[in-house]
Amino acid sequence: MVLFKNQLYSGKVVLITGCAWGSIGAAVALQVCQLGAAGLAICGRREEPLKDAALRLENQSKTPVFYQSCDIRDPDAVESFVAAVVAKFGRIDVLFNNAGGQFPVMAENLNSKGFNAVIRNNLLGTWNMTSSVARLAFIPQFEKLTEAEKKGANEDDPTQSVPCCFPGMVHTGSARAGVDNMTKTLAVEWAKYQIKVNAVAPGTIVSTGTQRYPKEMLDKSRRVAPLQRLGTCEEVANICTFLGSDEAAGFITGQTFYMEARVWQETSLNFNRPSYKTEACVCVCVCGLNGPTECDRSDNPRLFFRSGGKQHHKMCMPKLFAAIFFALAGICVAGAIIGCVVLKKEIDSISRYDLNGTLAIGDYILDANSTTSNLTVTLRNNGNNNNIVNARYDSPRNSDLRKFIYVDMCFSGRVFDRDNSSIKIFTTVTKPYNGTIIQKITQQYVDNYVVNTTNPCVQIATCYSATTYFGFQESNTTAPSSFTVATNTTESTSIKGNIKNVCNVGILYTYPGIAIIAFACVAGAIIFLSFALACVLIGFIRMVMLGLLAVLLIGAAIAFAVLYHKI
Ligand SMILES: CCCCCCCCC/C=C/C(=O)SCCNC(=O)CCNC(=O)[C@H](O)C(C)(C)COP(=O)(O)OP(=O)(O)OC[C@H]1O[C@@H](n2cnc3c(N)ncnc32)[C@H](O)[C@@H]1OP(=O)(O)O
Ligand SMILES: NC(=O)C1=CN([C@@H]2O[C@H](COP(=O)(O)OP(=O)(O)OC[C@H]3O[C@@H](n4cnc5c(N)ncnc54)[C@H](OP(=O)(O)O)[C@@H]3O)[C@@H](O)[C@H]2O)C=CC1
Known part of the structure; x- marks a missing residue:
C-alpha cells in the first residue's frame, strides 16, 4: 500500500459493519488489514459472505478477523456483537459504520413499512452501532487513559448522506440527513472523549450493492457525475482509511465528505420530471413583476x-421560445389576412372587366406560364384549284387538368398567289375567339380561308390577342414566318411553328401568387402555433427533435409520392 504509510493502522482494532467481499466495507477492511491493523471485526446479517470475506482478508494480511452475524437494526444483537469484539480483541479503536442500504422507489409508492425499514437500517442501525461501540469501547477506553494519554479514539462514519436531496430514495435521503446531523452532533458532544466523528458520502460506487440497481439508473448516475464515471470501493476506502487514522486525520471531526461534487438537480433520478x-x-x-x-x-x-x-x-x-413562436404565428396570421384581402380585391377587379362570371377560383389563363404553343397551318387543295387554309392552335397544356380560359385571340395573316410577282391576293384573317372556360381540352382555333389560286402562298405574320382585357398583354408572338405550297392535288401540307405565350396574364399571375402566400401564411401560423405549444408541453429541445422527425417523415412521404407518381 503505497498511498498510506506502512503500518498506519498498526495496533489498531477496527470494526467494520457490512463487509461482504466486493462491498465498500471489504475494500476498507483490506486496506486497514494491509496497513497492519491488530484486529478486525466485521458483521452483517448473513454469515456466509462474512465468512468468505474473513478468509480472504486473513489470506491477504496478517490481521486476525472476527466475524459475527448481526443486524445493526437490532440493538440487542449489536450490543452483543460489540461486546464479543471487545472480548475478542480487548478494545475497539476505529468504527466504520458501513452497513446500510435501501431500494430505489418513488416517494408516492413508498409505504410506511418500507420507509421505516430503510430509516432503521441507515439511521437507527448507525446509531445502534455507534452508541454501543462508544459505550462499550470508546468511552471506557478513554476513561482508562491517563491524562497524558487521553488523546482519544476515532469514530469514522462512512455513511453516504446526500447534500440536498435524493429523488427516488426519500427514505435513505432522510436517514442519511439524520446521519449527517448525528455526525456533527456527536463530534461536538464526544469531543470530550477525544472521539472524532466524520462521514463520507461517496456518490455512486461500483460495488456488490449497486450491482442490484437498474443499469439505466447507474448509467444516468455515470452521465451526470462530474468525472463521468462511477467510483470504486477502493477510492471510498482511501478516504475512510485516511479519516480513520488518528495520525493522518487527527484534527478532522464533524465533517461529511462528499466525494463527488455532483450537481444534484442533474442527478435526480428523473422520474416523470417535466x-x-x-x-x-x-x-x-x-x-415590478416578481411572480415566482x-x-x-x-x-x-x-x-x-x-x-x-x-x-x-x-x-x-421553453416559455421564451413559445412566446417567440406565438409571435411568429401572429405575424403569419396577419400575413394570411392581408393576403386574403388583396386576393379578394384582385378577384373583384377581374370580375369588373366583364369576364361574364366565367372566372372562378382555380382557373388559369391559357398558357399563362408556358413558353411555347403550337400553331399548325395547313393548306389543302379542294380539287378545284381552291386552297383551303387551316390554322390550328394547340395548347401545350391540353393535358392539364386545370381549367383554361381562352380569351379573345386571333391570327393575322395573308394568303396570296406566289405565281404573281406582286401580291395578288391579300387576305387578312382576323378571328376573335370568345373567352369560355373549357376543361381539359385541346384548344383549337380553326378557320378556313378559300384562296382562288393554284399556287398559293400563306404568310401568318403575327399572332396576338386581339382584344385585351385588363391584365392581358398583347403578345409578341410570331407564327411561322412564311409558308408556301405549290399544289394542285388533294394532299395537305402543314407546318408547325412555335408561338410564344398568347396571353401574358399580369393579374392572374398575382391571383395564384397571393393565394399561395395566403396559404403559406396559414400553414406557417399552424406550424408556429404547434411549435409554441410543443415548447410548453415538451420543452424546446424535444420539440426541435420532433420537428426534425416530422420534416423527415414529410420528406419521405413526398419522395414516395413523387416516385409513385413517376412509376
Ligand atoms: C441520477 C442519479 C442516479 C443515482 C443512482 C443510484 C445511487 C445509488 C446510491 C446508493 C447505493 C447504495 O446504497 S448501494 C447499497 C445497496 N445495498 C443494500 O441496499 C443492501 C441493504 N439493503 C436492504 O437489505 C434492503 O433494501 C432494506 C429494505 C434496507 C432491508 O430489507 P429487509 O428485507 O431486511 O427489510 P424488512 O425490515 O423486512 O422490511 C421490508 C420492507 O421494506 C420494503 N421493501 C424492501 N425492499 C423493497 C423493494 N425492493 N421495493 C419496495 N419495497 C421494499 C417493503 O415494505 C418491505 O415490507 P414487505 O413488503 O412486508 O416485505
Ligand atoms: N455503492 C454506492 O454507490 C453507495 C453506497 N452507499 C452506502 O455505502 C455502504 C456500503 O455500500 P455497498 O458496499 O455498495 O453496499 P453492499 O450492499 O455491497 O454492502 C452492504 C453490506 O452491508 C450489510 N448490511 C446491510 N444491511 C445490514 C444490516 N441491517 N445489518 C448488518 N449488515 C447489513 C450487507 O450484508 P448483509 O446483506 O449480509 O447484511 C453488506 O455486506 C452502504 O451503507 C451503502 O448504502 C452510499 C452511497 C453510494
Whole structure:
C-alpha cells in the first residue's frame, strides 16, 4: 500500500459493519488489514459472505478477523456483537459504520413499512452501532487513559448522506440527513472523549450493492457525475482509511465528505420530471413583476438581466421560445389576412372587366406560364384549284387538368398567289375567339380561308390577342414566318411553328401568387402555433427533435409520392 504509510493502522482494532467481499466495507477492511491493523471485526446479517470475506482478508494480511452475524437494526444483537469484539480483541479503536442500504422507489409508492425499514437500517442501525461501540469501547477506553494519554479514539462514519436531496430514495435521503446531523452532533458532544466523528458520502460506487440497481439508473448516475464515471470501493476506502487514522486525520471531526461534487438537480433520478425543469432559464427583468415561476427552483440555471436592483421576472427557455413562436404565428396570421384581402380585391377587379362570371377560383389563363404553343397551318387543295387554309392552335397544356380560359385571340395573316410577282391576293384573317372556360381540352382555333389560286402562298405574320382585357398583354408572338405550297392535288401540307405565350396574364399571375402566400401564411401560423405549444408541453429541445422527425417523415412521404407518381 503505497498511498498510506506502512503500518498506519498498526495496533489498531477496527470494526467494520457490512463487509461482504466486493462491498465498500471489504475494500476498507483490506486496506486497514494491509496497513497492519491488530484486529478486525466485521458483521452483517448473513454469515456466509462474512465468512468468505474473513478468509480472504486473513489470506491477504496478517490481521486476525472476527466475524459475527448481526443486524445493526437490532440493538440487542449489536450490543452483543460489540461486546464479543471487545472480548475478542480487548478494545475497539476505529468504527466504520458501513452497513446500510435501501431500494430505489418513488416517494408516492413508498409505504410506511418500507420507509421505516430503510430509516432503521441507515439511521437507527448507525446509531445502534455507534452508541454501543462508544459505550462499550470508546468511552471506557478513554476513561482508562491517563491524562497524558487521553488523546482519544476515532469514530469514522462512512455513511453516504446526500447534500440536498435524493429523488427516488426519500427514505435513505432522510436517514442519511439524520446521519449527517448525528455526525456533527456527536463530534461536538464526544469531543470530550477525544472521539472524532466524520462521514463520507461517496456518490455512486461500483460495488456488490449497486450491482442490484437498474443499469439505466447507474448509467444516468455515470452521465451526470462530474468525472463521468462511477467510483470504486477502493477510492471510498482511501478516504475512510485516511479519516480513520488518528495520525493522518487527527484534527478532522464533524465533517461529511462528499466525494463527488455532483450537481444534484442533474442527478435526480428523473422520474416523470417535466423536461423544462432542466432547461436553461433566461430571466428577463421587468421591474415590478416578481411572480415566482418554476425558474425559481434552484436547480434551474439562469441568466440574469438585472435592472435597478429590482426583482426579476423570470422566463424559462421553453416559455421564451413559445412566446417567440406565438409571435411568429401572429405575424403569419396577419400575413394570411392581408393576403386574403388583396386576393379578394384582385378577384373583384377581374370580375369588373366583364369576364361574364366565367372566372372562378382555380382557373388559369391559357398558357399563362408556358413558353411555347403550337400553331399548325395547313393548306389543302379542294380539287378545284381552291386552297383551303387551316390554322390550328394547340395548347401545350391540353393535358392539364386545370381549367383554361381562352380569351379573345386571333391570327393575322395573308394568303396570296406566289405565281404573281406582286401580291395578288391579300387576305387578312382576323378571328376573335370568345373567352369560355373549357376543361381539359385541346384548344383549337380553326378557320378556313378559300384562296382562288393554284399556287398559293400563306404568310401568318403575327399572332396576338386581339382584344385585351385588363391584365392581358398583347403578345409578341410570331407564327411561322412564311409558308408556301405549290399544289394542285388533294394532299395537305402543314407546318408547325412555335408561338410564344398568347396571353401574358399580369393579374392572374398575382391571383395564384397571393393565394399561395395566403396559404403559406396559414400553414406557417399552424406550424408556429404547434411549435409554441410543443415548447410548453415538451420543452424546446424535444420539440426541435420532433420537428426534425416530422420534416423527415414529410420528406419521405413526398419522395414516395413523387416516385409513385413517376412509376
Ligand atoms: C441520477 C442519479 C442516479 C443515482 C443512482 C443510484 C445511487 C445509488 C446510491 C446508493 C447505493 C447504495 O446504497 S448501494 C447499497 C445497496 N445495498 C443494500 O441496499 C443492501 C441493504 N439493503 C436492504 O437489505 C434492503 O433494501 C432494506 C429494505 C434496507 C432491508 O430489507 P429487509 O428485507 O431486511 O427489510 P424488512 O425490515 O423486512 O422490511 C421490508 C420492507 O421494506 C420494503 N421493501 C424492501 N425492499 C423493497 C423493494 N425492493 N421495493 C419496495 N419495497 C421494499 C417493503 O415494505 C418491505 O415490507 P414487505 O413488503 O412486508 O416485505
Ligand atoms: N455503492 C454506492 O454507490 C453507495 C453506497 N452507499 C452506502 O455505502 C455502504 C456500503 O455500500 P455497498 O458496499 O455498495 O453496499 P453492499 O450492499 O455491497 O454492502 C452492504 C453490506 O452491508 C450489510 N448490511 C446491510 N444491511 C445490514 C444490516 N441491517 N445489518 C448488518 N449488515 C447489513 C450487507 O450484508 P448483509 O446483506 O449480509 O447484511 C453488506 O455486506 C452502504 O451503507 C451503502 O448504502 C452510499 C452511497 C453510494
